[in-house]
Amino acid sequence: MSDNQAPPAPKALRGVGNFIDDRFHLAKTGEKNLRKVFPNHWSFMLGEIALYSFIILLLTGVFLTLWFNPSMAHTVYDGSYERLRGVGMSEAYASTLHITFDVRGGLLIRQIHHWAALIFVASLVIHMLRVFFTGAFRKPREINWLIGVAIFTLAIVEGLFGYSLPDDLPSGMGVRIFQGVLLSIPLIGTYLSFFMFGGEFPGEMIIPRLYMLHILLIPGILLALIAAHFMILWHQKHTQYPGKGRTEKKVVGTPMFPAFAIKAGGFFFFTFAVITGLAGFVQINPIHLFGPFTPTSITSGLQPDWYMGFLEGSLRMFPNWFDFDIGGYAIITGVLVPGLGFMGLLFGGLAAWPFVEAWITGDRRVHNVADRPRNAPVRTAFGVAGITFYGVCWLAGSNDILSHVFQINLYATTWFFRIFLILGPILAFIIAKRICLGLQRRDRETLEHGYESGTITQLPGGEFVEVHKKSSGETVHVLESAKGKDYTPEPTVDANGVESPASRKPMGRLRSRLAHWYTKDNVSFDGVEPHTGHHLHHGTHAEKEKVGQH
């Protein structure tokens, strides 16, 4: 930003600046950091939504702690909410009513806290999807991906525990399901439950314990992880989308200061405004309507917050056909598998993916330029299949509401979701991959022929053709980024036609077969020159390989 030199600061300010700089030597580091460059693309802002909503959660959460009383001791309500006056309840519930009705701004802050929690986890999801689909988790960013998965996991747990604090009807039911899942763990389940609850459900301990986890331990870990996430990001810099001048070595974008800082600051306030707007206008978690939890209460029409919905759904869908018992001890697979198995699948799968992909493709190079999702068709298809799987679980979690609102038979929804849980991801995989390949093919067309200008001319022979014009240098760059995606590092066959020892072992064979499957359908851009107008090799990677072997 040399063309943008600020006028010299007033003398007094300079004096203070020099005083600080003499002691901390900030100017140099400051200058370097302030000039840090941020790529300019909306999808790089998604992580920031998470940061801002977390800050909002911290601020509003601290406000709530001033009045919230995490105690399950019995009390009789005598606050200003008429309908529940004289009703027996826990201190936790009574103090939440107190925040709602007797603390100035309390209801608003509660609603901001809860809406911010929904937005927080949602922003984590879309941020994570961006990183996944652009391959930004690849070397050297695997550690940051793992940190991200940990943040996501903890955020969900944090939300569940927060939801359980007010000790209202949905709280209690959520805790009850949580205990049910604990109990289903073979051998140690009962002990775990007794340990967690300090005795029988619900006991007197669970809310103070969840409170400690919710306001101290988990936010502390989250804060540390977020700090680590940002330090690593700062050190490694953002990935960037392909484009002119953007290489593995050079980042193009807006400098941190002032342009990016102003945008980010504005974005913080926008995020805050949307969350506060929702909190001001849309009722969320009306605990005063739900009433306090009692162990005999059960109700339909209550769900967990959306981020727990997929677990609720998996519990609702999974049949009890596989329950069995060993020597009189029941193994409740109907709860164990959907309750813990699905969660393990989600988080384990997310954590393992960068390593699995690197193992399959054998690609251990450093990547700073992000993939366009279409240029990694199998990865993209996997992602879409994963979203479909998650989405079906998620929808199934609300099947009673769907059934009631749209007047569909409840059993029919269960069966629909069961079948679609298996069929859906397969279909999604195939369709997403086809779309990617189609887009790749169109890209290659555009690269070779330029773009369709929309102008029709008539040739001397009478034929009408659409005039193609040359794409801009920027577009050419972007399109050419598809080259070299079908990379195989170590040739499995050496010059004499002898297979390398590693690839002769079963794992090696599996790997090379997977690697082949991973890239075989990719549309090859090899040898395609911009605007040459020629159709060169139009075969797929696999066809070329076959040709090469002859």
Place this chain on the structure above:
Amino acid sequence: MKWITARRRHPLAGYAVVIIALALLGVGYAFVAPTADQARADTLAADAEATEVDIANGKQIFTQSCMSCHGEDGTGRTQEETGNASAWGPDLTGVGAAAVDFQVSTGRMPSMNPNAQMPRRTPVYSDQEIADLAAYVDAEFGGGPGIPEQAPGDAPERADYASEAEYEEALETYEAAYESYIAGGDTEAGMKLYMTNCAHCHSWSGAGGALTDGRWAPALTDATPRDIYEAMLTGPGAMPVFNDDVLTEGNKQSLIKFVEELDAEPNAGGPFALDRVGQVAEGFIGWTVGISLIVACAIWITAKQRAHD
């Protein structure tokens, strides 16, 4: 349409199209979707007059519109007996006046389709006719639970009164009776009874919910105290019976107090209460409104006018 052509390749054009399409879809759905039947079945005259019953008139109504399904002697008829798949009905022996009052005053009977659960409708008969019918069924087919007169039924309607003054007076009497009935209950006991016995079908808010086999528990929002009382006494359709031994009269009164007060409760958390559907609706709004707006903002602040390709 020139301005569209000019902006077709704008970097935000694609998003704009998606947003417009979603908005159209939403608005379209709102038009197509069935609007909840809000009409309260209030077309009947005040209960106070319904003291003198005319059993003969009851018999005539029964013969006209109930016999085809329930049989002349009220023992019910099967599809084989009527030879008609959409004309059959269960035995009415011993169902009592409360069952008839409930079924007919909520518009369920006479049934339009015995093979499907009947929704609440505007009743076909007047209060007087229902009283006659109930008395006839009760007298003829063996008595059962009587109409719980202590629980207030439908509020008086202006159309049934000759003058404004008469109507106002009736309304005042009704409201006083309603208030005193509701005030006689105990919220805490009512809440516990409701949450233990009813909420798993009718949901915490009384909004109703889906049941198995395509049946559903209806919303309790339109039910009068008497409807609720009679529903418990007679157990319509898939609903179990909660007779006065299971839930005493006092229990029922507390329970009714809880249901009616919760329904009347204003929503404290903002003008959009999402129909008290709860978390599913909240999640939906969080994604469709919350995150979408914020992402749209991200797109906006990072968008720069791109050179035409």
